[in-house]
Amino acid sequence: MSDDALLNEIIELAKNRTGKDAVTADTRLYADLGLTGDAAREFLLAFATKHDVDMERLIWLRFFDDEPSISDLMEPAVMLAASVLSPSFAARWQAARDAEREITLAHLADVARAKSWTDPGDAFRRTRGHSPLVIAFSGASVLLMAFFVLLGAAVGYALIAGELGEVNVIALLGVIGVSVLPFFFAFASWRSIERKLASAET
DSSP: OOHHHHHHHHHHHHHHHHOOSOOOTTOBTTTTTOOOHHHHHHHHHHHHHHHTOBOTTOOGGGTOOOOOOGGGGGHHHHHHHHHHHOHHHHHHHHHHHHTOBOOBHHHHHHHHHHTBOOOOOGGGBOOOOOOHHHHHHHHHHHHHHHHHHHHHHHHHHHHHTTTTSSOOHHHHHHHHHHHHHHHHHHHHHHHHHHHHHHHHHO
16 A cells, blocks of 8 residues: 555544544644544554554553543642642653653554554654643632531531431431542542653653
């Protein structure tokens, strides 16, 4: 297959998967086509299957994000707090961001010819940052979670102390659950951050 024919096949695959028409060799999967999460996985699986490419060396979080979850709202705040408290964490986080790259369709054509994954070079480094709106939502989510923790602690204490009448076990368990939930979200955010850090160290 000629180089032009191979590139055209990949462009058509991108058009079919995303529904976009303005697709060229320089089109980027993440920034231009908005591919990330499960949609990016499905696209790359279709690409690798069609062109018999070994994708084992691809490190996912250098190029895409995972599917969004509610714990993502806390991630910027958790990351910022960790960066302020630990300079070594801040350096590792910056290294993880510096390792991010954009994948163009032209690069996929090179990968298809080589039959195995190779990372794009420094010229394809991604530059992005959290928008003020994301930071604001993250801060608000942390404040809301803190409110639930304090409310749960106050209500739990009042129930145990008998200030709200007879102790209702179901109500007490519900209060405990609401109080623990923010810690679960913070833990999930931290695990996501750890995976991102590992993506630069692999």
